[in-house]
Amino acid sequence: xxxxxxxxxLGKSWxxxxxxxxxxxxxxxxxxxxxxxxxxxGKSTLMNMIGGVIQPSAGGMRWQGAPYRPQTARDAARTGxxxxxxxxxxxxxxxxxxxxxxxxxxxxxxxIDWPRIRSRSAEILQxxxxxxxxxxxxxxxxxxxxxxxxxxxxxxxxxxxxIFDEPTxxxxxxxxxxxxxxxxxxxxxxxxxxxISHILGDVQRLADDIGVLRDGRLVDSGPVxxxxxxxxxxxxxxRDLSGLFPPRxxxxxxxxxxxxxxxxxxxxxxxxxxxxxxxxxxxxFGLMGAGRSELAxxxxxxxxxxxxxxxxxxxxxxxGIAARIAAGxxxxxxxRREEGLMMxxxxxxxxxxxxxxxxxxxxxxxxxxxxxxTRTELARRALTIKxxxxxxxxxxxxxxxxxxxxxxxxxxxxxxRLFILDEPTRGVDVGARFEIYTLIDxxxxxxxxxxxxSSELDELLGMAxxxxxxxxxxxxxxxxxxxxxxxxxxxLAFREAQT
Amino acid sequence: MTAxxxxxxxxxxxxxxxxxxxxxxLYMSLTFVAVLAPFLPTLVTPGNAVNVMSNMWPxxxxxxxxxxxxxxxxxxxxxxxxxxxxxxxxxxxVTLVADPVVLSKAPLWGVMITENGGPLAGVTGGVxxxxxxxxxxxxxxxxxxxxxxxxxEMPAFMVTLVSMMTVSALAIYLTQSExxxxxxxxxxxxxxxxxxxxxxxxxxxxxxxxxxxxxxITYPMVIAVVMAxxxxxxxxxxxxxxxxxxxxxxxxxxxxxGVPVRRVIVLVFxxxxxxxxxxxxxxxxxxxxxxxxxxxxxxxLDVIGAAVIGGTSLFGGKAKILWTVFGVFFFVLLSSALSAxxxxxxxVDMVKGAVILGAALLDVLRTRIMRERTR
Numbered sequence: 001x002x003x004x005x006x007x008x009x010l011g012k013s014w015x016x017x018x019x020x021x022x023x024x025x026x027x028x029x030x031x032x033x034x035x036x037x038x039x040x041x042g043k044s045t046l047m048n049m050i051g052g053v054i055q056p057s058a059g060g061m062r063w064q065g066a067p068y069r070p071q072t073a074r075d076a077a078r079t080g081x082x083x084x085x086x087x088x089x090x091x092x093x094x095x096x097x098x099x100x101x102x103x104x105x106x107x108x109x110x111x112i113d114w115p116r117i118r119s120r121s122a123e124i125l126q127x128x129x130x131x132x133x134x135x136x137x138x139x140x141x142x143x144x145x146x147x148x149x150x151x152x153x154x155x156x157x158x159x160x161x162x163i164f165d166e167p168t169x170x171x172x173x174x175x176x177x178x179x180x181x182x183x184x185x186x187x188x189x190x191x192x193x194x195x196i197s198h199i200l201g202d203v204q205r206l207a208d209d210i211g212v213l214r215d216g217r218l219v220d221s222g223p224v225x226x227x228x229x230x231x232x233x234x235x236x237x238x239r240d241l242s243g244l245f246p247p248r249x250x251x252x253x254x255x256x257x258x259x260x261x262x263x264x265x266x267x268x269x270x271x272x273x274x275x276x277x278x279x280x281x282x283x284x285f286g287l288m289g290a291g292r293s294e295l296a297x298x299x300x301x302x303x304x305x306x307x308x309x310x311x312x313x314x315x316x317x318x319x320g321i322a323a324r325i326a327a328g329x330x331x332x333x334x335x336r337r338e339e340g341l342m343m344x345x346x347x348x349x350x351x352x353x354x355x356x357x358x359x360x361x362x363x364x365x366x367x368x369x370x371x372x373x374t375r376t377e378l379a380r381r382a383l384t385i386k387x388x389x390x391x392x393x394x395x396x397x398x399x400x401x402x403x404x405x406x407x408x409x410x411x412x413x414x415x416x417r418l419f420i421l422d423e424p425t426r427g428v429d430v431g432a433r434f435e436i437y438t439l440i441d442x443x444x445x446x447x448x449x450x451x452x453x454s455s456e457l458d459e460l461l462g463m464a465x466x467x468x469x470x471x472x473x474x475x476x477x478x479x480x481x482x483x484x485x486x487x488x489x490x491x492l493a494f495r496e497a498q499t
Numbered sequence: 500m501t502a503x504x505x506x507x508x509x510x511x512x513x514x515x516x517x518x519x520x521x522x523x524x525l526y527m528s529l530t531f532v533a534v535l536a537p538f539l540p541t542l543v544t545p546g547n548a549v550n551v552m553s554n555m556w557p558x559x560x561x562x563x564x565x566x567x568x569x570x571x572x573x574x575x576x577x578x579x580x581x582x583x584x585x586x587x588x589x590x591x592x593v594t595l596v597a598d599p600v601v602l603s604k605a606p607l608w609g610v611m612i613t614e615n616g617g618p619l620a621g622v623t624g625g626v627x628x629x630x631x632x633x634x635x636x637x638x639x640x641x642x643x644x645x646x647x648x649x650x651x652e653m654p655a656f657m658v659t660l661v662s663m664m665t666v667s668a669l670a671i672y673l674t675q676s677e678x679x680x681x682x683x684x685x686x687x688x689x690x691x692x693x694x695x696x697x698x699x700x701x702x703x704x705x706x707x708x709x710x711x712x713x714x715x716i717t718y719p720m721v722i723a724v725v726m727a728x729x730x731x732x733x734x735x736x737x738x739x740x741x742x743x744x745x746x747x748x749x750x751x752x753x754x755x756x757g758v759p760v761r762r763v764i765v766l767v768f769x770x771x772x773x774x775x776x777x778x779x780x781x782x783x784x785x786x787x788x789x790x791x792x793x794x795x796x797x798x799x800l801d802v803i804g805a806a807v808i809g810g811t812s813l814f815g816g817k818a819k820i821l822w823t824v825f826g827v828f829f830f831v832l833l834s835s836a837l838s839a840x841x842x843x844x845x846x847v848d849m850v851k852g853a854v855i856l857g858a859a860l861l862d863v864l865r866t867r868i869m870r871e872r873t874r
Contacts, residue, residue, distance in 0.1 A: 302755065325757040339755050342748035344816060344869070353745055354756045356738050365738040410756065 004029040004064060004161055004192045005050070005081075011058030012045050019045040020216045023059070027161070032183070032193040034207030034224065036200065038236055038429040042216035043196055047163060051083055052076040077103070081161045082154030084147065090138045096149055097121035097134035100156045124152045128182055144175025151182060162186065163194045168202065169426070172288035173455075173493075180206065198429060199456075200229050214238055237431045244430075245462035246438045250445035252280035252465050256314070257328075257418045257449030260299060263308035268294045269473045272308070276418060276449035281440065283464030284453045286493050291473035292453045293334055296420045299451075300324060300331040313417055325354065330411035332404075334422040334453070340407040347390035347398070348376040350406050355413045379409045383439065401432025408439060419443055422453045437463055457489060469493050515868050524809055524825040528832055539839050545699065545713045547835060553691070555831045556719035557781035559824060562805045563730045564774025566823045567767045569806055570734065571747045572815025573648065573655035575771045578802060579794030580667035581640055582779030585633040587670050589780065590679035590789020592617045592629040593686055597679065605674045616681065626685040633776050640666060641772025645765030663799075670791035679789040690784025692718040719781045726777065731820040743767060747815030797848055804855035805830040812862050830854075 003026040010023040020042040052070025121134035212220040212235040220235035258276040297303040310317040333339040468478040469492040476492040568575040595616045619625030695716040734740040745753040809826025811818040
């Protein structure tokens, strides 16, 4: 068995700070290497070196035994390495075929040879069992289909090594299953794959070999048979994690925080009723498009609803976002960057955003800057946000987990009664997830009601007191903790959707 | 290469610090003067200093309004037309005598103005009432702009472009492109009246030669400084200002966090319009006339250019009144230097255009350096 790509004592440091150190690793031809590690473990730096985006400061690489020194991303592509990124690199305004040929259109008599492009594109799409017209514009495809187009692009360039970087973050379970089928067929063709993911179960299922990065070093590696999920986690975080989830300290109380009754919005929700009690964590599960986030937005007052009632702490929820916040609602959206944070602004400004009005003094509402400083500092300590000076450091300099703590923190400052958490651990690495879960448990133990939306069933099984399953805008059923059953929840979520 | 634990920060870092500093444009302006002074001695004479200052105040007031709009990643192109229409209406209200030969064809003739001047001519407190009317009219235009942008969610560029065209056309229509002159002393004083003047000549003459008396503190200066301080407090120290910057930084996040986004946007355009009207008041008072073509041409570029040179970002979320003060100072200084070089108006505009382009480039560079620093 020959190594397709070998890394020899590879290293890279930024301004004297090592990002990758003395990394030696062989990627065997025709195998699938699962690469795992927390955020900041050096995965991106490593991938950028392989991809020719940055140059190593120590060591070297070999491609099929010959020295491999890519200077640009184009070098890597010519060598036969393709990347399927988290954020896709497709032109949404162009067609599938145009995207495949973007780096070199074949020409005939000096003009672009469209018939050839179309027939060749159709052929590649067929190999991936992707039933779309090559002329379809990318903007009209679902995230899963776009991912497959990226793979089609890799096939078009005849890549021998395909590197997947968190490919499933924006996919529905069904699209994920399809992606895995495609990966299996790529392997059957003898292509080599590096698969990077935070979802350890997926890595375990797909990989032949596993490599674990921590602090820029390869700390553990071997055939997948030797790896259990606990061993992966141990290697990733460098210590034992007794469990993935903290023990729940409180439990549901009798008081009702949220009561939604018969919410209906044509095309979005159909007669949805939902109750959240004080101290209770209600998990909301469903496939993408099941209406989970839409329900959250309607409860929070962001989107219109045709009929139904929303009661908060026994009183009808007032109209308007500001009024609902004042009545005790908080909403951590699934899209931290676009809807949660002012990325360029300091941490303290972000923390103070929701409770701005409480800091106004006098008729002009002049900010009480000392109160802001004191209260944001208290929040930082309570949340253990790892940062320097919160008054100057912009929030985008924080890790995903710490960013999420800022989002939760800005709501916590208003002492809400109902927390709506939409995908609270998206883009948060394993070690920090535990902290987010602990935070959620604490919010519940303090008497808050929590509506937690997640695509990761394990997370809901670990944290929720009750799980509500949605499908196509309807509530399909709900299970209390003693009755939690993975198969049953999945079958509720998939019902009809499969036809 | 190994890094020593403690080292002097490299020169490039310190240069970037200077570049990102609040005072960068002030330093640049002073350097500009220091470099040019030997070649253009007139630049540093008291007369020129007075001239620079008097050009600075009205522009500053208008630019302050624009700063609020830029802070929410908007743009207000209608400021010049607001200046035009409010100066015409204000002048028509207070003018003492109107010449029928010039103005009898104007639609305002007989409605507001006659041979005996405007309805408030000679009325006690008439100037004050006229200013209130000007501000109310500006607020109305700003309100319409703001509502179209915030509630109908139309792009600010389009909405204010349309109001620029219609409002300035209205101003010209109202007087058939004629100026309304003969304004009362109380009005004119706001544009060029001195509170404190200095005289550098010999002491023992009873009659001071006008040319040697230099204004030190003027009405426009007091108005502009008070407004700048007020605007600074409003933008940096109040809940409203925080909300403005939050909207500029991330409108969606601001909305979800309970910021009354629509209301704030409407108010920002009202503020911008009112600032334009007050700036216009000073311009027309200095001219001693209401002129329907005030604020036309490249005036708007001066306003936006000054704000952006100061450091306010066109991308929203980053704005400081202090920056705008320095930006306006630099801009006025530049104009003054260019005219001292005896360049034609066209040549001056060409240089100004290049400088504004440079300012936009500065904005991009600053944003990029900030981004790299926090990576």
